[in-house]
Amino acid sequence: MAQSNQPPGHLTEQTATEPAPSSAQPSGQTHLAERPATESVSPGAHPTEPGTHLAETSATEPGTHLTEHTATEPGTHLIEHAPTRPAHLEQTSTEPAPAPAEVPAPPPVAVPQLAPAATTRTPAATQTLPHHRPVAAEPATILLRAGAAVLIVYGYLVGLWAARDDTFLGFVDVLRRWVNRPFGLGEDFGPFGVMLLLAACGYGARPLVSLFTHGQESSAGSTRQAGLAGSRGWRVFVPVWVATVLGAVLVAVGARVWTAPADASLDPLMLLGNVLLLNHLVPGVPVLVPLGWVALLAALGVLSSAGMARLRAPARWVVPVGQLVVVAGLVVAGAAVEPLRAIAVHASFYPVLVAGQLVALARTRALPGWLAGVLGMACWVVVAVAEPLLPPLTGWWYPVAAAYAGLLLAITVLLQGRVAAAFAANPVVGWVSARVWWLAVLSGVVGFPVLDALAGPVPPGAAVAIAVAATALAAELAHALAVHTLLVYSRAREVRRARDEASARRARVRGRAGS
Amino acid sequence: MTQAAPRVREAPAVPGHYMHGLDVMRVICSIAVVYNHLANWALLNKHGFVVSDIVEGWIIGPLHLNALAGFIGVGAFLLISGVVVTHVAFSEGTGRFLARRGVRLLPALWVAVLVAWTLVSAGLLTAGGTADLADLWKNALLLNFTIPDSTEVLGVTWTLTIQVVFYVFLALCIPLLRRWPWLPAAIAACGISLLLSATHTIDSPAMHHLRMIATFLPVVFIGQLVSLVRKRKLHPLAGIALGGVHFWLGVRGVLTWEDTPDGPGYARTLLLLLLILLLCSKANGRIARARWVSVLAKRTYAIYLLHVPMAFPVLKLLTPHLGFGWAVVVALLAIALGVELLYRFVEKPIADAYRRWENRRRTGRKPGNTLHHGPTVSVTDGNRGLPSPDGADVLAQIGTPQGARESR
Numbered sequence: 045m046a047q048s049n050q051p052p053g054h055l056t057e058q059t060a061t062e063p064a065p066s067s068a069q070p071s072g073q074t075h076l077a078e079r080p081a082t083e084s085v086s087p088g089a090h091p092t093e094p095g096t097h098l099a100e101t102s103a104t105e106p107g108t109h110l111t112e113h114t115a116t117e118p119g120t121h122l123i124e125h126a127p128t129r130p131a132h133l134e135q136t137s138t139e140p141a142p143a144p145a146e147v148p149a150p151p152p153v154a155v156p157q158l159a160p161a162a163t164t165r166t167p168a169a170t171q172t173l174p175h176h177r178p179v180a181a182e183p184a185t186i187l188l189r190a191g192a193a194v195l196i197v198y199g200y201l202v203g204l205w206a207a208r209d210d211t212f213l214g215f216v217d218v219l220r221r222w223v224n225r226p227f228g229l230g231e232d233f234g235p236f237g238v239m240l241l242l243a244a245c246g247y248g249a250r251p252l253v254s255l256f257t258h259g260q261e262s263s264a265g266s267t268r269q270a271g272l273a274g275s276r277g278w279r280v281f282v283p284v285w286v287a288t289v290l291g292a293v294l295v296a297v298g299a300r301v302w303t304a305p306a307d308a309s310l311d312p313l314m315l316l317g318n319v320l321l322l323n324h325l326v327p328g329v330p331v332l333v334p335l336g337w338v339a340l341l342a343a344l345g346v347l348s349s350a351g352m353a354r355l356r357a358p359a360r361w362v363v364p365v366g367q368l369v370v371v372a373g374l375v376v377a378g379a380a381v382e383p384l385r386a387i388a389v390h391a392s393f394y395p396v397l398v399a400g401q402l403v404a405l406a407r408t409r410a411l412p413g414w415l416a417g418v419l420g421m422a423c424w425v426v427v428a429v430a431e432p433l434l435p436p437l438t439g440w441w442y443p444v445a446a447a448y449a450g451l452l453l454a455i456t457v458l459l460q461g462r463v464a465a466a467f468a469a470n471p472v473v474g475w476v477s478a479r480v481w482w483l484a485v486l487s488g489v490v491g492f493p494v495l496d497a498l499a500g501p502v503p504p505g506a507a508v509a510i511a512v513a514a515t516a517l518a519a520e521l522a523h524a525l526a527v528h529t530l531l532v533y534s535r536a537r538e539v540r541r542a543r544d545e546a547s548a549r550r551a552r553v554r555g556r557a558g559s
Numbered sequence: 560m561t562q563a564a565p566r567v568r569e570a571p572a573v574p575g576h577y578m579h580g581l582d583v584m585r586v587i588c589s590i591a592v593v594y595n596h597l598a599n600w601a602l603l604n605k606h607g608f609v610v611s612d613i614v615e616g617w618i619i620g621p622l623h624l625n626a627l628a629g630f631i632g633v634g635a636f637l638l639i640s641g642v643v644v645t646h647v648a649f650s651e652g653t654g655r656f657l658a659r660r661g662v663r664l665l666p667a668l669w670v671a672v673l674v675a676w677t678l679v680s681a682g683l684l685t686a687g688g689t690a691d692l693a694d695l696w697k698n699a700l701l702l703n704f705t706i707p708d709s710t711e712v713l714g715v716t717w718t719l720t721i722q723v724v725f726y727v728f729l730a731l732c733i734p735l736l737r738r739w740p741w742l743p744a745a746i747a748a749c750g751i752s753l754l755l756s757a758t759h760t761i762d763s764p765a766m767h768h769l770r771m772i773a774t775f776l777p778v779v780f781i782g783q784l785v786s787l788v789r790k791r792k793l794h795p796l797a798g799i800a801l802g803g804v805h806f807w808l809g810v811r812g813v814l815t816w817e818d819t820p821d822g823p824g825y826a827r828t829l830l831l832l833l834l835i836l837l838l839c840s841k842a843n844g845r846i847a848r849a850r851w852v853s854v855l856a857k858r859t860y861a862i863y864l865l866h867v868p869m870a871f872p873v874l875k876l877l878t879p880h881l882g883f884g885w886a887v888v889v890a891l892l893a894i895a896l897g898v899e900l901l902y903r904f905v906e907k908p909i910a911d912a913y914r915r916w917e918n919r920r921r922t923g924r925k926p927g928n929t930l931h932h933g934p935t936v937s938v939t940d941g942n943r944g945l946p947s948p949d950g951a952d953v954l955a956q957i958g959t960p961q962g963a964r965e966s967r
Contacts, residue, residue, distance in 0.1 A: 226810050226826035228623050413844055428621035443621035444827060451834035458841045463795050 183468035184456040186477040188244040193480040195237030197515060200335065201487040202508050203232025204302065205495050211504050228444035235442060238338055239396045239449035241480060245342045246400020247453060248276065249349030250407055276346045280481065282526055284339045287485035288318045291332040294489065300496040302488030304334045327386040333485050337390045345397045352401065357410040364398045364405070364419055371395055372426050379433040389437060392430035395423035399450045403457050420450055475520075482519035491515040580842030581639055582856035584835065588639075589859040592632030592715075593866045593894065597887060599627055600874055606883040623827060630821035630828045633718050634778055636863070638836050640722055641782020644729060646790065649737060653730045655917075660726045662913040664860075667906045668716065671864035672698045674897075675712040683872035686712050705765040715867055721772050725779045740792040741801060744780050748804045751776055755812050774812030774819055777805035778829060785836065806830075861898040861906060869897040 206213045216232065223229070229236050291301045292315050295308065308314075308330035315332070317323040323330065324337040352363035371391050378388020399420050406416035428443040456464070467473060476483070491511040498507035594614065601608040611627070619628060648656060676695045678684035688710040694703065695712075701720050703709035711717075729736070732743035754773035761767050781802050788798035809829060813822040821828070839847075846852065870890035877886040 222807065222810060222814075226814070227830055228827050413842075414846060425617075428617070431621060441623060444623055447622060447831060448834070451831070451838060455834060455837045459837065 183464040186468040192241035199234025246397035250404035299493040579847035580839030588635035625824035641779040645786040777809040
C-alpha cells in the first residue's frame with residue numbers, strides 16, 4: 045500500500061469505496077484500515093500549531109512577550125502586550141537586571157481582554173507577574189489541540205507502524221472494527237487529528253482579530269499583532285525544522301524513520317527542500333517529515349488571519365471566502381493538471397482551517413452566526429468536491445472526518461464553560477496541547493525508529509508504549525530547548541535595547557550639561 | 560428600626576430553558592423523513608427525482624450516510640425525545656408522566672391509523688397485504704409488529720414503539736432518576752445488552768421487533784444523557800462514559816445483525832446527529848426563534864404520522880397523469896392539509912382539554928374558577944407547543960411560566 049499517490053495519511057486499503065456496509069457485518073471481516081499507505085501519504089503532516097506551545101515563552105518578536113507559565117497553570121495563557129520590558133527578565137533571568145535608573149519604566153499599556161471568562165481564573169502567575177494580565181486561554185483551543193495530538197500520535201505512530209510492519213495489535217484492531225470503520229474515520233484517526241489541529245489553528249485567529257476589535261487599531265496594536273503572528277509562525281516551523289534535521293541524521297545512520305517514500309535517500313538538495321517544506325509541493329520528491337505539509341497550511345492560516353484582522357470588521361468575511369475560492373480553484377486545477385495535484389491534495393485540507401477562522405469571526409461578532417454557518421458548509425463542500433476530483437483522495441472518506449472536525453470545533457467553542465476549563469486546566473491536557481506540534485512531527489522521527497528497534501525483542505504492546513514515551517520525552521526536551529533558546533534570545537535583545545536607551549539618555553544628559 | 564424585608568419567593572432557576580434550536584432540528588428532520596419516503600417511492604416506482612439526485616450526490620454520498628437519508632429523521636427524533644422527555648421527568652410523577660404522554664401520542668395515532676387502514680382497505684395504500692378489522696386495533700395498539708400475520712397499515716410507527724418503551728421505562732425510573740440520575744441509563748445499558756444477546760437469533764416477528772428496539776433504544780438514552788449533563792445532574796465525564804456505552808451498544812446491535820434497517824450508516828448518522836443536536840442546543844438566533852419554525856416544529860408529530868397515508872395515494876393516482884414532479888407538489892399539499900387538520904382538530908384540542916381537566920383537578924375548583932383559563936397550549940405561541948412524540952412539547956411547557964409553575 046502506500047503508494048506515493050496516496051492521500052494524506054496512510055489510509056489503507058480500503059475504507060472508501062466500500063465503506064460502511066461491510067463494517068456492519070457481524071463476522072467482523074470488515075476492517076478499516078488495515079493500513080495502508082503509509083509512506084505515500086505525505087500530506088498528513090501538521091506541524092506546529094501557531095498559537096500554541098512556544099507561545100508560552102518569550103516571544104521572538106520584540107514587541108511581544110509571552111511568559112512561560114504553562115507549568116504552573118496549563119490552562120492559562122498570559123496575554124501578550126507590548127511592554128518595553130519583558131516580565132521574564134525579572135523572573136527567570138540569571139543575569140542581573142539593568143539598574144532601575146538606567147531602564148525606563150514601561151509605560152502603561154492597555155491590555156485587551158481576549159476572553160471575558162478569562163478573568164475569572166487567576167492562576168498563580170498572577171502574583172509572580174503582576175503586570176502581565178493572565179487570562180485563561182480558550183479551553184476549546186487547548187482541548188482541541190490536545191485531542192489532535194493524541195489522535196495524530198496514535199494514527200501516525202501506532203496505527204501506521206502496525207500497518208507498515210504488518211503487526212497485529214489487539215487494541216488497534218478493536219478500535220478499527222468498532223470505531224474507525226463504523227464511524228468512517230480511516231487511517232486510525234490520523235487525518236481526523238490533523239483536521240482537528242487545523243481547525244484549532246484557524247480558530248487561533250481569534251486573538252489576532254480581537255486585537256482589532258477592542259480598540260487596538262493603533263500602531264501599537266499592529267506591532268502586537270505582527271508579533272503575535274510572527275511568534276505563531278515560528279512555533280509552527282521550528283518543530284518541523286528540528287524534526288527534519290533530526291530525521292536526516294537518523295536516516296544517515298540507518299535508522300528507520302517514517303519518510304515518504306519509506307526508502308527516501310538523503311542528499312543536501314533534498315534536505316534543503318525538506319527544511320524549506322518545498323518537497324511537499326512537488327510530486328514524487330522524498331519527504332523526511334511527511335506531516336510537514338500541515339505546517340505550511342498552518343502558517344498560511346496565521347498569515348491570512350493576520351491579514352483578516354487588519355480589515356474592518358464588516359469586510360473580514362472576504363478573507364475566508366477568498367481563501368475558499370483559491371482552494372476550490374486549486375482543487376479544480378489539480379484535477380486537470382498533474383503537477384499541481386500534490387498542492388491541490390494538501391490544499392483540500394485547508395477549508396477546515398478556514399472553518400476555524402469562521403468560528404473565530406463569529407465568536408468576535410465580526411460575522412453573523414448564520415453567515416458563518418453557510419460559509420462553514422461551503423468549506424465542507426470544497427472538501428467533498430475534492431474527494432472525487434483528486435484521485436489520491438478518492439476513497440478515503442475525508443469529507444466525513446471534515447464534517448466531524450468542523451462540528452466538533454463549533455461545539456467545543458460554543459459549549460466551553462466551567463467544565464471545559466477544568467478539563468483544559470488539567471496538567472496533562474495542557475502539556476499535550478502545548479507540545480502538539482512537537483508530538484506530531486517527532487512521532488515519525490523518534491517514535492518510528494524506537495518502535496522499529498524494539499519490535500523484535502520486546503512485545504509489540506510494550507514497544508508501542510516505549511515508543512510513545514520516547515516521543516513524548518523528545519517532545520518535552522525539544523520544547524524545553526526551544527523555550528530556553530527563545531528566552532535567552534529575547535533576554536539578550538531586551539538587555540541590549542535597555543543599554544542602548546540608557547546610553548542615549550546619558551548622551552542627552554551630557555549634551556544638556558555641556559550646553 | 561429595621562423593617563422586615565418582604566419575603567420574595569424567587570422562582571427556582573430552570574436550567575433547561577427552552578431550546579429553540581431543537582425546533583430547527585425537528586423541522587429539518589421531519590423534512591428528512593418526508594424526503595426519505597418520497598424518494599423511496601420514486602425509486603421503487605422507477606421515477607426520476609431531481610431532489611433525490613442532488614441530495615444523494617452532494618450530501619449523502621460524501622458523508623457516506625444511508626441511502627435516501629435513512630435514519631436521519633428517526634435518529635434525530637429519538638435523540639430529541641430523550642433530551643426533552645428526560646427534562647420533564649424531573650417535574651412529573653409517574654402517573655402524570657404516562658398520562659400526558661399517552662394523551663399526547665395516542666389520539667393522533669389512532670386517527671392516523673384509521674386513515675391509513677381505510678386507504679389500505681380501499682387499495683390506495685400498499686401495506687404488504689390486506690387489512691381486516693383485527694389489523695385496525697393491532698395497529699392502533701402498536702401490536703402489529705409483534706403479532707404474526709399482521710398487516711402494518713402505518714409502517715412508520717415502528718419508531719413509536721421505541722419511544723413507548725422508553726417512556727414506560729423512564730416513568731418507572733423517575734424516583735431513581737431524581738436521586739441517582741445516572742442509574743436509569745446504566746440499568747438501561749445492562750438491559751439493552753442482555754436484549755441484544757437474547758435476540759441474536761431472530762426467528763419471529765416479535766423477536767425481530769425486539770431486536771429493532773434494542774438496537775435503536777440507545778439513541779434515546781444518549782439524548783437522555785445529553786439532557787442530564789445539560790441540567791448539571793450528571794458530570795460530563797460520567798455522561799460521556801455512559802454515552803459511549805450506549806453508542807457502543809447501538810453499534811454492536813448493527814454490527815451483529817446484518818438486516819438492521821439503515822444499519823450501514825447508523826454510527827456515522829448518529830454521531831453527526833449528536834453533534835448537530837449539541838450545536839442546536841445553543842442556537843437561539845432569529846432563525847431558531849422564527850415563527851414558521853415554531854409552527855412547523857409543533858406539527859412534526861402529525862407530519863410523521865400522516866405523510867405516508869397522505870402522499871402515497873396522491874402519488875399513485877396522479878403520477879400517471881401529471882408526472883412525478885407535479886404529483887409530488889400535490890402530495891406535499893395533501894400532507895400539509897392532513898397535518899393541519901390532525902393538529903388543529905385532534906392533537907391540540909385533546910391536549911388542551913386534558914390540561915384543563917388536569918388544572919381543574921389540581922385546583923379543586925369549577926371550570927369557571929380555575930386560576931388558569933384557556934388552553935395550556937397555543938397554536939400560535941412558539942414556546943408552548945403541544946407535546947410531541949419526541950417530547951419537545953414538554954420542554955416547551957417547562958420553559959414557560961406556566962410550565963415552571965407546574966413543575967414546582
